Amino acid sequence: MERVVSKKPWACSRCTFLNVQALHKCEMCLSPRIPHKSTTKPVAQTQHSLCHGKRLSVNQMPSENTNVTRLTFRVEEGATPLVNGVSFRVWAPKVVAVSVAGCFNEWNPTSHVLIREGSSDYFSGVVSNVLEYQSYLYVFFSNSSPARWMTDPYSRFLTVPSSHFPAAPTALISTVISPDFHWNDRNFSCPPHNLLVLYQLCVHTFSSAGTFEGAISRLPHLKELGVNCIEMLPHTQDIHSCCWGYDPVSLFAVDHNFGTPNDLKRLVNECHRLGIAVIFDWVPNHLHNQNVLQFFGGEPGLYFDPDRSKQETPFGPRLSLSHPNSRKYITSSLRMWFQEYHFDGVRVDSTVTLRRLKPVENGDPDLVDAWTLMQECTDLVKREFPGRLLIAEDLQNSLMLTTACAGFHSQWDPKFFFAIYQACIAGHDNQRDVNTVAHAIATTFTGTCTDRVIFTENHDTVPTDRQDRFLSAMMSIPNAKREHSVKRTLVAFGLMLTSPGIPMMLQGQEYLEERSGTWPTPPLTDPSAPTTLEQLRVFHVCCLMIRARVNANRQSAGLGGNHQHITHVNQGAGVVIFHRWHHGGPADDVMVVANLSSVRFASYQFGVPRPGTWNILFHSEWDLVEGEIAMQRVEASSGFYDGFPFVVDVALDGYSIFAMSQHVEQR
Numbered sequence: 001m002e003r004v005v006s007k008k009p010w011a012c013s014r015c016t017f018l019n020v021q022a023l024h025k026c027e028m029c030l031s032p033r034i035p036h037k038s039t040t041k042p043v044a045q046t047q048h049s050l051c052h053g054k055r056l057s058v059n060q061m062p063s064e065n066t067n068v069t070r071l072t073f074r075v076e077e078g079a080t081p082l083v084n085g086v087s088f089r090v091w092a093p094k095v096v097a098v099s100v101a102g103c104f105n106e107w108n109p110t111s112h113v114l115i116r117e118g119s120s121d122y123f124s125g126v127v128s129n130v131l132e133y134q135s136y137l138y139v140f141f142s143n144s145s146p147a148r149w150m151t152d153p154y155s156r157f158l159t160v161p162s163s164h165f166p167a168a169p170t171a172l173i174s175t176v177i178s179p180d181f182h183w184n185d186r187n188f189s190c191p192p193h194n195l196l197v198l199y200q201l202c203v204h205t206f207s208s209a210g211t212f213e214g215a216i217s218r219l220p221h222l223k224e225l226g227v228n229c230i231e232m233l234p235h236t237q238d239i240h241s242c243c244w245g246y247d248p249v250s251l252f253a254v255d256h257n258f259g260t261p262n263d264l265k266r267l268v269n270e271c272h273r274l275g276i277a278v279i280f281d282w283v284p285n286h287l288h289n290q291n292v293l294q295f296f297g298g299e300p301g302l303y304f305d306p307d308r309s310k311q312e313t314p315f316g317p318r319l320s321l322s323h324p325n326s327r328k329y330i331t332s333s334l335r336m337w338f339q340e341y342h343f344d345g346v347r348v349d350s351t352v353t354l355r356r357l358k359p360v361e362n363g364d365p366d367l368v369d370a371w372t373l374m375q376e377c378t379d380l381v382k383r384e385f386p387g388r389l390l391i392a393e394d395l396q397n398s399l400m401l402t403t404a405c406a407g408f409h410s411q412w413d414p415k416f417f418f419a420i421y422q423a424c425i426a427g428h429d430n431q432r433d434v435n436t437v438a439h440a441i442a443t444t445f446t447g448t449c450t451d452r453v454i455f456t457e458n459h460d461t462v463p464t465d466r467q468d469r470f471l472s473a474m475m476s477i478p479n480a481k482r483e484h485s486v487k488r489t490l491v492a493f494g495l496m497l498t499s500p501g502i503p504m505m506l507q508g509q510e511y512l513e514e515r516s517g518t519w520p521t522p523p524l525t526d527p528s529a530p531t532t533l534e535q536l537r538v539f540h541v542c543c544l545m546i547r548a549r550v551n552a553n554r555q556s557a558g559l560g561g562n563h564q565h566i567t568h569v570n571q572g573a574g575v576v577i578f579h580r581w582h583h584g585g586p587a588d589d590v591m592v593v594a595n596l597s598s599v600r601f602a603s604y605q606f607g608v609p610r611p612g613t614w615n616i617l618f619h620s621e622w623d624l625v626e627g628e629i630a631m632q633r634v635e636a637s638s639g640f641y642d643g644f645p646f647v648v649d650v651a652l653d654g655y656s657i658f659a660m661s662q663h664v665e666q667r
Helices: 212-217 219-225 261-273 324-341 351-355 368-384 414-425 434-442 470-475 482-498 533-549
Strands: 078-082 085-091 097-102 122-127 135-141 148-150 173-175 198-201 229-232 277-282 345-348 389-392 410-412 452-454 502-506 563-570 575-581 590-595 601-608 612-619 633-641 644-652 656-661
Touching: 085 135, 097 122, 212 219, 212 261, 219 533, 261 277, 261 324, 277 324, 324 345, 324 368, 345 368, 351 368, 368 389, 414 434, 414 452, 414 470, 414 482, 434 563, 434 575, 470 482, 482 502, 482 533, 482 590, 482 656, 533 612, 563 601, 590 601, 590 644, 601 633
Parallel strands: 198 229, 198 502, 229 277, 277 345, 345 389, 389 410, 410 452, 452 502
Antiparallel strands: 078 085, 085 122, 097 135, 135 148, 135 173, 563 575, 575 590, 590 656, 601 644, 612 633, 612 656, 633 644
């Protein structure tokens, strides 16, 4: 073979794909390179173009042929396996013809031309010799510009041919995926929303493998912990290989770095087998600049608003909120994740970026089309997938998100986080504002215990250039003592699990993970933890707290009730006490006692609603590893206190939290 001396990309003589000079076989069809001077100058591959082929003049324009059969019934966009082959359907405005090329036709851009549906901008057809998992691309032909190789925006799986091409839309190849899967979760039902404990995890760092299969191997750890719902960081195809997942290039494709669509389905299936629900993180507010929707209908494409002020966000282009095909792309994506993957809920990322032109400016006007889109999305889920949980991450404390204006069931509550965080990282006890903590505990959006998601750590807060991991932030205080920092971390965790709201923990929080990188390094975790005595002790206390929150022992129903009352606030002593209940009575009324000071009180009195024995559900001072269990029960006697007719007297440890209820056997 002749030695290659040119540095320009070479066009394959069979499929016209442009290959880097170092390759002697075509990246697409694996045909050997034939070294000769081409009479046609290839179009250069650029970072922002999906044009991989040579220029085609008008008289080379392909025409419909017998290789493609006309569809006789309606199918959704994308590639859909059928009994007699695979149907392809794509919306392609401002083009003359569309073909589909792939492994099945040796990447011939003109042999399989799709059929225009009437006078519309849709092209479709059935190709008989296509198999599942085969790769394909569309080829768009127009009279005024070169043909473009286009990734299917509705493809469920995108792959990168090799390391010679960056993980960008220019190199993302669509893959035929069947929606069929052998599910065995028919008997699974999501736990009631008022009893959920969410566990936020990043697939890339949750296991040593960094894949869906790796996450499956660690599910027994979550089962032992007691959480009943995981909330994954975005699993859609991202522009980066290791990140949070908030730079999507597609709203339909599973990130190939994590595994295949079937791997994700196996993860959900196994979670359901273990009684664990799964919520997905969905990012419809923007796409990365290099995305699969570029150039549909010109530049930047009809999927994006031509008004630059409406298109731009701090993170990437916003999809058009008024164009019907753009809205359909968004709503179809939402439907697909619920329908094909059996998810139990969705967390919609940064709805403020979706609804506000400049999300960082509170006075900036909202986009009416964004509110109608949110209504359309929440109505769709409630109508077609009843019982699924709808969470908004807006962080602006807007009541409209959890009312009919947007229709979400719940939204993230940043005020709770900052109140607890500031109280715990304060350098001295007299700087801890217990009144602010009490207000954060009691304040929900609409008066229900499920209208907000509360947390003390999440992927946004733990980077070291933000708030950092809770324990690490406290250890950075001058003269900080590790023992005290660990105690306050457990107090914060206990307040999150007992306050009104849906509690959400971050991976690694159950054993005091301290490592973290700068933004946007994914949350780190140690798959082998807990291993040290400190980690094991914290893990077991967290397990008891979670068991109380989900009412595993049928003795703490009140923690899932809508009723709460702050019964006792002692700013000088650093003590806050509150009452949670559903219907009231034994196994329902729960009293939560938190001491945010280092002072230990040998005797501390507070009021309770009922007389008799109150049993401790959990205590942050319990050391189940060493077998040291502090106070286990207390007796209530007559005496008006805190508005109650009964009072208890307890020893109250510094930096501690415990919860107590009366066993149902006392009835």
